[in-house]
Amino acid sequence: MARLFGFALASAALILAVTLWASSLAKLIATCVLLAWAIYARATLSRHGRSQEARRQALDSRTEGPLPPEALDYLTTVHARLELPVETRREVRAELADHLSDSIAAIQAEGQDAGFATREAIARLGRADNLARDLSKTHQSTQQLLAGAAGGVWSAGIGALQGYIFAVTIFLLLAILFAIGLRPAVDFVVTHVIRPNIDPHELGFGTALAGMLAWPAAFVAGRRGVQASAEISGRSAARLGRWWALAGLLGLGWLLMFVVTVQQSWLVVAFELVIPIAFAAGSLFRVDSHLPSVGGRWFAAAIALLLVVAIPGLMVTSYAGSSLDGSDTSYTADSIGWNHVAPHWPDDGMKFLVDGQSLVDGGVAAPAAIQVDNAPALASFRDLRIEAWRAGPYPGADVFLGLLDISYNAPFATAPAAVGPQGVIEGHLNLSHSRTERWWIFLTGIAPDGQRYWLGIRPDFVYTQFSGTIWDWLTASN
Amino acid sequence: MGVGRIRGQLLKGTTPLLVLSVLRDGELYGYEIAQRIRERSGGAFAPSEGALYPALHALEADGALVATWRESDKGPRRRYYAITPLGGALFEEREREWSSFASAMARSVVGNANG
Numbered sequence: 001m002a003r004l005f006g007f008a009l010a011s012a013a014l015i016l017a018v019t020l021w022a023s024s025l026a027k028l029i030a031t032c033v034l035l036a037w038a039i040y041a042r043a044t045l046s047r048h049g050r051s052q053e054a055r056r057q058a059l060d061s062r063t064e065g066p067l068p069p070e071a072l073d074y075l076t077t078v079h080a081r082l083e084l085p086v087e088t089r090r091e092v093r094a095e096l097a098d099h100l101s102d103s104i105a106a107i108q109a110e111g112q113d114a115g116f117a118t119r120e121a122i123a124r125l126g127r128a129d130n131l132a133r134d135l136s137k138t139h140q141s142t143q144q145l146l147a148g149a150a151g152g153v154w155s156a157g158i159g160a161l162q163g164y165i166f167a168v169t170i171f172l173l174l175a176i177l178f179a180i181g182l183r184p185a186v187d188f189v190v191t192h193v194i195r196p197n198i199d200p201h202e203l204g205f206g207t208a209l210a211g212m213l214a215w216p217a218a219f220v221a222g223r224r225g226v227q228a229s230a231e232i233s234g235r236s237a238a239r240l241g242r243w244w245a246l247a248g249l250l251g252l253g254w255l256l257m258f259v260v261t262v263q264q265s266w267l268v269v270a271f272e273l274v275i276p277i278a279f280a281a282g283s284l285f286r287v288d289s290h291l292p293s294v295g296g297r298w299f300a301a302a303i304a305l306l307l308v309v310a311i312p313g314l315m316v317t318s319y320a321g322s323s324l325d326g327s328d329t330s331y332t333a334d335s336i337g338w339n340h341v342a343p344h345w346p347d348d349g350m351k352f353l354v355d356g357q358s359l360v361d362g363g364v365a366a367p368a369a370i371q372v373d374n375a376p377a378l379a380s381f382r383d384l385r386i387e388a389w390r391a392g393p394y395p396g397a398d399v400f401l402g403l404l405d406i407s408y409n410a411p412f413a414t415a416p417a418a419v420g421p422q423g424v425i426e427g428h429l430n431l432s433h434s435r436t437e438r439w440w441i442f443l444t445g446i447a448p449d450g451q452r453y454w455l456g457i458r459p460d461f462v463y464t465q466f467s468g469t470i471w472d473w474l475t476a477s478n
Numbered sequence: 479m480g481v482g483r484i485r486g487q488l489l490k491g492t493t494p495l496l497v498l499s500v501l502r503d504g505e506l507y508g509y510e511i512a513q514r515i516r517e518r519s520g521g522a523f524a525p526s527e528g529a530l531y532p533a534l535h536a537l538e539a540d541g542a543l544v545a546t547w548r549e550s551d552k553g554p555r556r557r558y559y560a561i562t563p564l565g566g567a568l569f570e571e572r573e574r575e576w577s578s579f580a581s582a583m584a585r586s587v588v589g590n591a592n593g
Binding site: 138234 | 507508509513526527528529531532533535536539556557
């Protein structure tokens, strides 16, 4: 246990060191130490588990002798006041019951009546509160608490893996059912009953699904972490659970809010925020009761099932996803290579040039390009630039038609443009940090009269995906 | 402050030593340990049973004792305590400390009484 404590401290120090001085050597050393710590923590937990199992079996096979009600009340009070793991509390109660039984019998053998003997035996043990407090203290030290935290983190990690495998297994089974027969029913409900007026591109469906699969993982992680730390540290799971819940809410919340970068949407944000809540629920909700134990055979069966159903399952999810994505191509701003932010378009209106400029779709290849048939006509324009305008919903329509969002009178981003080879206008835009995911890309330029004209437009709007943390999403503009 | 209370306070710190001493002769369960201490002291020492179990559990947590549940001669399974090598070493160390302390106390108290 002391070595586990030492490993935990060393690991914490190394994590801190790596955070401050993130060199390759420091990372390598930290990884080796963490690995060693993990192996040792696992071995410690294994030994602890065997010891617990032996004690549990001994208690299960034990039959408690009859005791007077007064003695049973005393035992119940001590048991309730003990701030120890369930098994330890059972053990203490059993031991004290034996003691009271012997003590009462001995006092009676001295010629006293049963009532006096019971009261005397209880008095010799002292006040129930004091006994429970003193017994609790003997099982609790700071070193054990830290060792319990280290073992708990390990168990939480294993629990997360188990919970995730469980969730993925269930999901794939449901996906197969969906493919076999439920899809028409789901389609009917979605199309004729729910009729959602949403754009699937804005949902981040895949990311939201991944977040949902993490809920059971977080719940099991919280539960296993609390129980392991309670058993190792000799403390009450219910009491430790509050700290685990708080740590989970803060730790996981911080990670998801500021560190984990995924495709975001309001749906994804909501699903992500459930993860720390699920962890807290696992740490708090009836934490003294153990989850159903999954034996090695069942675990192997789940893995096998995953492998067997993974391919058809993934095919099904891919099929389901295609109906949501439609035929449009989605890609991130980063993948396009737009990397330049220009100041907003001055609010002096946009004038359209209608003297024969025609456009041909430049496709989706990076960078954003607009093919101009009559490139020489642009020679009289200066300050050419491409502009990204938000595409918006057509008022009153059930579906998004991708028209210009008329609630904005300025582009989100602009960038200098230049006529490249073969009459292609190129520019680099940065469309990050905006929740908008559909854009119209315009080409504008200033004519000799000093006015800026709309010279061209990509014929179809561009999709982007918001990739960032929850905080990025919350602080992004629309 | 009554004599009984003074005796209780004196005994509180010596309970682990008394426990280790009786367990050197073989493993015992909680009630037997209390009885054995009482018998050995001729009834002079009757350790508080409320202090006995915390002391037993603390010694077990320190590795000085090891406890196992097993059948007893009479009644249900009991939790038997046995001394470990670490406990043996601890006993010898505590015994030396106590002897030194008791000698010093005796010299001091007897000296005052005589002088």
